[in-house]
Amino acid sequence: MLLLPLLIAWTMAVILALLDGRRRWVGGLAIGAMTVVFIATFRLLLDVLQHGSREIVAGGWPPGLGITLRADELGIVFALVSNGVLLIALIYEVLEGVHERAMPALVLFLSTGLTGLFLTGDAFNFYVFFEISMTTSFVLATYGQRQREIRAALIFTVVNLLGSVFFLSAIASLYHLTGTLDMRALTAAAGTLEQNSITLTADFIFVAFGVKLGLFPFHFWLPPVYRDTWPAVAAILSGAVANIGSYGLLRFGAEILSRELRLSAGVLVVLGAISILYGALQAISVRTANEALAYSAIGQAGYILVALGIGGPVGIGAAILYALINPLNKTLLFLATGLRGWLVGAAFAIGAFSVAGIPPSLGFFGKVALFQVGIADNSVALVILLFIGGALSLIYMFQIYQRVHWTTEKTEQPSSVQSRVLVMGVAVLILALGLWPEPLLLASQRATDMLIGGR
Amino acid sequence: MNLLLALSVAVLFGAGTFLMLKHDLIRMAVGVLMISNAVTLFIMSVGLSRGQAPIYPLAEGRPISDPVVQSLTLTAIVISFGLTALLLTIIYRVYTLYGTLRGPDDATQDDHAETAGELLAQRPRNEPPRERSRA
Numbered sequence: 001m002l003l004l005p006l007l008i009a010w011t012m013a014v015i016l017a018l019l020d021g022r023r024r025w026v027g028g029l030a031i032g033a034m035t036v037v038f039i040a041t042f043r044l045l046l047d048v049l050q051h052g053s054r055e056i057v058a059g060g061w062p063p064g065l066g067i068t069l070r071a072d073e074l075g076i077v078f079a080l081v082s083n084g085v086l087l088i089a090l091i092y093e094v095l096e097g098v099h100e101r102a103m104p105a106l107v108l109f110l111s112t113g114l115t116g117l118f119l120t121g122d123a124f125n126f127y128v129f130f131e132i133s134m135t136t137s138f139v140l141a142t143y144g145q146r147q148r149e150i151r152a153a154l155i156f157t158v159v160n161l162l163g164s165v166f167f168l169s170a171i172a173s174l175y176h177l178t179g180t181l182d183m184r185a186l187t188a189a190a191g192t193l194e195q196n197s198i199t200l201t202a203d204f205i206f207v208a209f210g211v212k213l214g215l216f217p218f219h220f221w222l223p224p225v226y227r228d229t230w231p232a233v234a235a236i237l238s239g240a241v242a243n244i245g246s247y248g249l250l251r252f253g254a255e256i257l258s259r260e261l262r263l264s265a266g267v268l269v270v271l272g273a274i275s276i277l278y279g280a281l282q283a284i285s286v287r288t289a290n291e292a293l294a295y296s297a298i299g300q301a302g303y304i305l306v307a308l309g310i311g312g313p314v315g316i317g318a319a320i321l322y323a324l325i326n327p328l329n330k331t332l333l334f335l336a337t338g339l340r341g342w343l344v345g346a347a348f349a350i351g352a353f354s355v356a357g358i359p360p361s362l363g364f365f366g367k368v369a370l371f372q373v374g375i376a377d378n379s380v381a382l383v384i385l386l387f388i389g390g391a392l393s394l395i396y397m398f399q400i401y402q403r404v405h406w407t408t409e410k411t412e413q414p415s416s417v418q419s420r421v422l423v424m425g426v427a428v429l430i431l432a433l434g435l436w437p438e439p440l441l442l443a444s445q446r447a448t449d450m451l452i453g454g455r
Numbered sequence: 456m457n458l459l460l461a462l463s464v465a466v467l468f469g470a471g472t473f474l475m476l477k478h479d480l481i482r483m484a485v486g487v488l489m490i491s492n493a494v495t496l497f498i499m500s501v502g503l504s505r506g507q508a509p510i511y512p513l514a515e516g517r518p519i520s521d522p523v524v525q526s527l528t529l530t531a532i533v534i535s536f537g538l539t540a541l542l543l544t545i546i547y548r549v550y551t552l553y554g555t556l557r558g559p560d561d562a563t564q565d566d567h568a569e570t571a572g573e574l575l576a577q578r579p580r581n582e583p584p585r586e587r588s589r590a
Contacts (some may be wrong), residue, residue: 124527131534134561138541144550150548158475161487165494168531172494175523176501 002054002071003010004038005079005115011106015226021104027094030104034087037111039343041083045076049446062205068182070121074320074447078247080120083323085239085331086111092335093232095419101354110136114240118247123171125179126251130167130244134160137241144230147304149232152228154239159221163211167248168422170204178221179376185254192312194365198427202260205252213301214244216275231338234290239331246304247325253315254447254451268309273385275302280392289337289400293330296355296396299389302367306382307373314376317347317448324444325366328433329354332426337404339423341414343403347427352397354430359388362434365441460500467493480556482544487542491535508572 001210019026048054053072057063070366071079090107090114098104099417119127138160141153150404175181177197178189190198207218214222226234278297283292305327307319336344348359357367367390374382414420433440467489474486502524507514509522550556 086575124530128530131538135538135541138545142545148550150545154480155546155548157545158483158487161542162475162490168494169497172498172501172527175527181523285501330562356467402499428493 001044002056002119005037005044005083006112006119008040009037009108009115011114012037013105015104016105016108016406019105020101022098022101024094026096027104030108031094033089033108034083034111037115038080038082038087040155041076041115043079044071045080045443047441048073048076050099053450064180064182064185067125069116069119069125070183071119072447073443073450074121074250075118075247077320077324077443077447078243079115081117081327082114082240082243083111084448085327086114086236086436088331088422089232089235089239089335089368090134092235092422094228095416096232096338097421099287100143100145100242101377102139106136106140106143110140110236110240112320114243117244121183123174123183123186125181127164127168127171128181129394131164133241134164137237138237140233141229148228151229153223155221156225159211163208163218166204166211167208170201170208173201173204183251183256187258188351190256191259198257198260202253202257203266205248205257209248209406212248213242213304214298214303215245215301216278216298217336219275219298221277222298223286223291223294226297227288231271231290231334232443234293234316235331235334238293238334239272239327242297242301242330243323243327245301246319246326249304249308249322250316250323250451254311254319256324259449263310265311268305269382272302272305272307272309276385276389277392278302280389281452283419284392284395286432289402290334290398292396293333293337295455296333296393301328301384303370303389306385307370310341310377310379310382313448314369314374314453315373316442316451318366318373319452320447321369321441321444322366325354325362328426328430329363332423332430335396335423335426336403337400339415339420341420343424344415345401347420348401348405348421350427350430352394352401354434355397356394358394360434362429362430362437362440364434365437365438370373373395456503457500459528460496460503464493464497464500480549483540484546486538488535488539491531491538493586495535498524498531502527513532525582 012030016030021027021030035254047073053069053070055068055070057066057068059066067387088105090104093103106399110133113136114128116129117126117133120129121273130202135434138153138157141156142149171181174186177193180186180188180189180337210218229237276299279295281303283299286295304319304323307315309315309320320325324336329351332347333355336348336351357363370386371383459507471486471493474489477483478485478524502521504518504520506518506520509519513519546556
């Protein structure tokens, strides 16, 4: 049960790698495989919510010796969201016409890496899956193979390789300090360590995931990459791959190194606030839609960091909820910028409302959770910051809307009906989840309880 | 021994960082490789312990050197090998597309597109992209 999504994704990725992904039927096969992976993840989520976390030790070793695969509430919701984003982006690209033979296989490999990363209980195994996902996304970034995509891929690869190096050093020093790599044992051991020894390790982890998520001081690679990659790839990078950053911060920050997280609360809140303002202001000032969305991604990452910095059950709950909602918004917006014609404008507007946090879209609940954090923390400054951030996001979103969808250029061919319907479907999903948010709220509440209870 | 390893890691990391900041892409790739080798060495050094090789049968009463670190190092070496190959491939693509290894210049191309519409107009979706780039 636990291994099912991983095994299906990996097997199908290997099979698809041998086939020519440009053919329609191969694309259909890939969509079928991705759907099965998504359903398997969903069933695992239901299982975990009903019966608590699942655990397998690979190779039949006794626990503590072998590599543990563990599906708990936090990991599985992230796996579900990421696989959902991958599924949507894959359908979109198959409808639009795949250009390269490896593309569907790469999406499945990425699904393997991400699912494994979210479902592992071992820090080094986390790194291995992390590298599988990163390597796949480096290749995906080249998708299109023109000058701009290759340039984006080069920037993306070099910067993220450095991020991985930091993460690997952090894992090595965690092993040195605690003598274990199992996450649960690490959580237990990290609390008892002497403060000085582990602070630098915590910094390394923060830098590694900050690079991945595109937080303020580590954001410089993100705008050119999101701007220049193909729309479906940009959606995958911002909706699925960036989840590694938020999940990593939650897993390593809020669970394993919770004491260090509390110590650095001030820094996190300040960096998050800068990210929010910087991202929003830059998004207003740039001209192209993709670049504005890229800066918007930096701003959205800031909200997660602020909530995480304030911490406590309310803060961590808001961080998880926001980290789950944000990928859906980003996927919808990046996919919508690649299309033309009616329905697309409406879908984009729904995504824009969701980013700004206007009901009945899903983003409203993310914003409500963040405002609750501000009120729980008795912080007027934070509430004002959230309000300004929301207002600015409304401005830049409708600037894009005005430039892209209010121009009536006769030269533009409307995109194919199916992909427009798909994008509208994602928009309807966001509205539907906004009208009936209980499942998502419940899942993120359970994940929060698990994280807080794990201390 | 610890000091020697720490120095080697520092020198490798420093030299790698220096090379990474060069404009020449091959030097940059070498820099990335040196940094990842520095980390490999770092992993080795975190579990440095004297003892017999961790292979059965073990002699009684003598300390055993830590096998986990060695397996981690092996994995890290394999991963960095794969990533270096990928990085070199991307650099080769840059070379074939831009005709230079000085690093892609940020202002050469479509940064000047005014609106998203113009940007999109430059990338028609149904054309095979490879021909376009060579045109």
